[in-house]
Amino acid sequence: MSILDDTKSGIMVDAHIKSVFPVDFLWGAGTASYQIEGATHEDGRGLSIWDQFAATPGKVYQGENGDVAADHYHHMPEDVELIASLGLNAYRFSIAWPRILPEGTGTVNERGLDFYGRLVDRLQERGITPFVTLYHWDLPLALHEKNGWLNRETAFAFADYAEVVARRLGDRVDWWTTLNEPWCSSYLGYGTGEHAPGIRNMQSAYSAAHHLLLAHGLAIPRLRANTSQRAQLGITLNLTPVYAANDHPETLRAVEKADMMSNRWFLDPIFRGKYPEGLFAEAGVVGPSIEDGDLAIIATPIDLLGVNNYSRSLIRPHVAEKGDSDIVNRSYEHVAAVENSEYTEMGWEVYPQALADVLVRVHRDYAPRAIAVTENGAAFADEWDGSDHVSDPQRVSYIAEHLQSLKKARMQGVPVLGYFVWSLLDNFEWAQGYSKRFGIIYVDYPTQRRIFKDSGSWYAAFIAAQPRQRVS
Numbered sequence: 001m002s003i004l005d006d007t008k009s010g011i012m013v014d015a016h017i018k019s020v021f022p023v024d025f026l027w028g029a030g031t032a033s034y035q036i037e038g039a040t041h042e043d044g045r046g047l048s049i050w051d052q053f054a055a056t057p058g059k060v061y062q063g064e065n066g067d068v069a070a071d072h073y074h075h076m077p078e079d080v081e082l083i084a085s086l087g088l089n090a091y092r093f094s095i096a097w098p099r100i101l102p103e104g105t106g107t108v109n110e111r112g113l114d115f116y117g118r119l120v121d122r123l124q125e126r127g128i129t130p131f132v133t134l135y136h137w138d139l140p141l142a143l144h145e146k147n148g149w150l151n152r153e154t155a156f157a158f159a160d161y162a163e164v165v166a167r168r169l170g171d172r173v174d175w176w177t178t179l180n181e182p183w184c185s186s187y188l189g190y191g192t193g194e195h196a197p198g199i200r201n202m203q204s205a206y207s208a209a210h211h212l213l214l215a216h217g218l219a220i221p222r223l224r225a226n227t228s229q230r231a232q233l234g235i236t237l238n239l240t241p242v243y244a245a246n247d248h249p250e251t252l253r254a255v256e257k258a259d260m261m262s263n264r265w266f267l268d269p270i271f272r273g274k275y276p277e278g279l280f281a282e283a284g285v286v287g288p289s290i291e292d293g294d295l296a297i298i299a300t301p302i303d304l305l306g307v308n309n310y311s312r313s314l315i316r317p318h319v320a321e322k323g324d325s326d327i328v329n330r331s332y333e334h335v336a337a338v339e340n341s342e343y344t345e346m347g348w349e350v351y352p353q354a355l356a357d358v359l360v361r362v363h364r365d366y367a368p369r370a371i372a373v374t375e376n377g378a379a380f381a382d383e384w385d386g387s388d389h390v391s392d393p394q395r396v397s398y399i400a401e402h403l404q405s406l407k408k409a410r411m412q413g414v415p416v417l418g419y420f421v422w423s424l425l426d427n428f429e430w431a432q433g434y435s436k437r438f439g440i441i442y443v444d445y446p447t448q449r450r451i452f453k454d455s456g457s458w459y460a461a462f463i464a465a466q467p468r469q470r471v472s
């Protein structure tokens with residue numbers, strides 16, 4: 001049996017893996033507008049909730065913000081060349097709503113659309129498939145001023161925005177997801193306040209989530225009507241499989257609850273047209289106001305589920321301690337330090353089997369027509385020594401092991417048709433600012449120089465060894 005032996009990293013990959021992935025499998029990397037673009041005041045872009053949140057003292061690590069980020073807005077041609085030189089055949093990026101509609105609704109800013117039009121042109125010239133996310137958290141500030149995702153009207157505004165973008169790009173872009181990780185937008189944005197807009201109220205989190213889901217469902221037919229017959233439309237969820245730390249019945253019950261609160265909260269309405277029973281009671285909220293027909297809209301059939309997965313949750317029942325009266329669910333807790341496990345800089349356990357497990361489970365329980373792994377990757381404390389590459393052996397292992405896990409899922413019949421490493425470039429990691437580096441390409445922020453990490457080179461070699469369709 002032949003193996004791909006990357007001597008630099010010492011990681012071996014079973015050449016068998018080749019036959020498991022079809023020739024048109026999407027091998028990509030991902031980014032998001034606010035995390036890489038910078039140019040927040042250029043070409044008519046309106047402000048977003050992240051501009052305001054980052055400008056609020058104490059919200060983001062060291063007061064950092066996305067004003068410059070990886071300056072992708074100005075480095076776009078160079079970045080597309082980097083994608084091409086890695087041999088990726090797909091690129092996932094998000095569109096900044098406030099570049100397209102600076103006020104959230106109303107007047108369209110053509111210069112914003114032009115930027116993404118040029119990006120798509122360049123990608124296609126290089127044979128790279130564009131994979132678009134319409135909302136990766138940068139809500140126009142003007143809509144926040146009208147209550148943002150707490151306002152039902154925002155869902156309708158999103159559907160209008162989706163149509164504007166699809167009218168411009170729909171003839172050339174075949175892969176579309178409406179929202180990225182609505183769990184984060186609602187729970188972290190409106191529940192715990194760790195993300196923009198920084199609201200701390202669990203009731204609000206569930207209302208925001210309902211309007212986000214409604215926005216998704218309303219946007220699907222608008223996208224359908226303005227894209228080609230080939231178009232694959234869907235949504236990306238962050239899904240984390242939950243495991244029991246022991247086999248006590250109360251632990252098993254806690255696992256069910258944790259799964260409901262993190263995964264089923266979004267999966268059930270999208271694929272079954274209802275919220276899980278007991279969801280709102282478990283959260284200690286009365287639930288959002290749901291109008292007739294909302295759940296049918298939310299469950300509008302989609303072609304594709306995007307799955308973001310980084311780790312697992314290991315759960316045990318919570319033992320009450322003094323001072324436990326905060327807003328966070330306290331009937332169970334996550335085991336924070338698993339003996340002998342490796343952790344990333346985010347404090348996330350490296351647990352590659354989670355990826356296979358979550359894919360198999362979603363396929364079994366919800367049977368989406370197709371799945372793409374839209375994010376998977378790791379932050380480590382990378383350092384550049386001035387040479388032509390950055391050594392990141394832990395990320396090489398992380399990606400290689402997760403690809404093995406992905407292979408397992410495919411071998412079990414899960415219809416996964418793409419895999420996107422998070423991230424193409426080091427970038428603004430939300431509340432953690434620039435302190436966490438997820439890129440397979442290092443960004444030296446003072447000079448904006450890009451330097452390949454070994455993980456990028458390893459991924460490029462891995463992809464080069466896959467059966468590929470010839471790009472003419």
Ligand code: FCB
Nearest residue numbers: 032180181184238422429
């Ligand atoms: C996900 C986000 C992405 C990035 C990674 C690390 O939750 O979608 O933007 O921050 O985590």
